[in-house]
Amino acid sequence: MSLNKNMRVVIVDDYTTMLRILRNLLRQLEINNVEEANDGDTAYLLMQKNPPDLVISDWNMVPVTGLDLLRKVRADAKLKHIPFIMVTAESKTENVVAAKQAGVSNYIVKPFNADTLRAKIASVFPATV
Amino acid sequence: MPQSANLQLPDAHGYLNRVIGELRALKAPHKNTLVSVLEYLSDHIRLTRSEIGALKAGDGNSQMFSTTTDELEEIVTETARATNRIMDAAECVEKVAASLEAAQANALMDAVTNIYEASAFQDITGQRITKIVRALQSLEEKLASLTSAFGPLDDAPAPEKPEGDAALLNGPQLEKTAASQTDIDALFASLE
Numbered sequence: 001m002s003l004n005k006n007m008r009v010v011i012v013d014d015y016t017t018m019l020r021i022l023r024n025l026l027r028q029l030e031i032n033n034v035e036e037a038n039d040g041d042t043a044y045l046l047m048q049k050n051p052p053d054l055v056i057s058d059w060n061m062v063p064v065t066g067l068d069l070l071r072k073v074r075a076d077a078k079l080k081h082i083p084f085i086m087v088t089a090e091s092k093t094e095n096v097v098a099a100k101q102a103g104v105s106n107y108i109v110k111p112f113n114a115d116t117l118r119a120k121i122a123s124v125f126p127a128t129v
Numbered sequence: 130m131p132q133s134a135n136l137q138l139p140d141a142h143g144y145l146n147r148v149i150g151e152l153r154a155l156k157a158p159h160k161n162t163l164v165s166v167l168e169y170l171s172d173h174i175r176l177t178r179s180e181i182g183a184l185k186a187g188d189g190n191s192q193m194f195s196t197t198t199d200e201l202e203e204i205v206t207e208t209a210r211a212t213n214r215i216m217d218a219a220e221c222v223e224k225v226a227a228s229l230e231a232a233q234a235n236a237l238m239d240a241v242t243n244i245y246e247a248s249a250f251q252d253i254t255g256q257r258i259t260k261i262v263r264a265l266q267s268l269e270e271k272l273a274s275l276t277s278a279f280g281p282l283d284d285a286p287a288p289e290k291p292e293g294d295a296a297l298l299n300g301p302q303l304e305k306t307a308a309s310q311t312d313i314d315a316l317f318a319s320l321e
Contacts (some may be wrong), residue, residue, distance in 0.1 A: 009176070013252070015255055015256075017209050017212050017216075017248060017255075019236065019250075020216055020248075021246075021252075024216065024223075025242070028238065028242060041271075050193055085269070089252070089253055111246065111249040111253060112246070
């Protein structure tokens, strides 16, 4: 069972530390084609220029939250098919429900471990597992 | 009774005291009970104004919120810096691990992965501290609004300031106002 190592991933978080953690954990999964954004707007621009294969985004960001970004992605004909994983400290039921209703592909609660990240990425690409 | 919707508490307090004075001058029976109740209210307002004034008055209290906010933001900055240094080291270990035999490399890589996972504490604590900072800012705004409603408080008691050795306890220093080791060395040398 392996992930597509060539996939292009956009990671979004307003904490540069978390971006670095995600990038390092993805590198350990041999996924090196990673682009970073510090907020939802920057991420959306990145995606419009070059649609990625996967988005991994934090929720709690300003001014455009991860949920806003998710909704924009799902409303964009060019981007709406892209798997979108929310990685967030927001763990209430209503958060998960809202994300699901907005079309999130999977949901990771911080703090998380490398195995969880790998499993969730694999789950949104079932054909490659 | 003044009809202004923007009636301030000092106005109301002054009005209440005038009413008390006028009631005392009346020769009405049973007035003493009403006067006692109104005097109680008047005393209570004066005490509350004094306590609010203590929060408002003096440099120590006026800067309390901004200083506390600065301290909390400094925690976020410091933990981010420390976390990045830890990850610098972990990335070095990861590079070295790549040159080792499989068993050793795997052991090191597992340890490095643990370090990356644990480093997420900075994100979590940062978010919690940011929430506290926002709550403090909101509290500060509400307190400012409250003290404004109470009007000028010339009779407010001065805040208590630490004295003696207690006045020397102001650390840890904030980065934006921090003295460098060079500054300290120079100062130390100048005192010899």
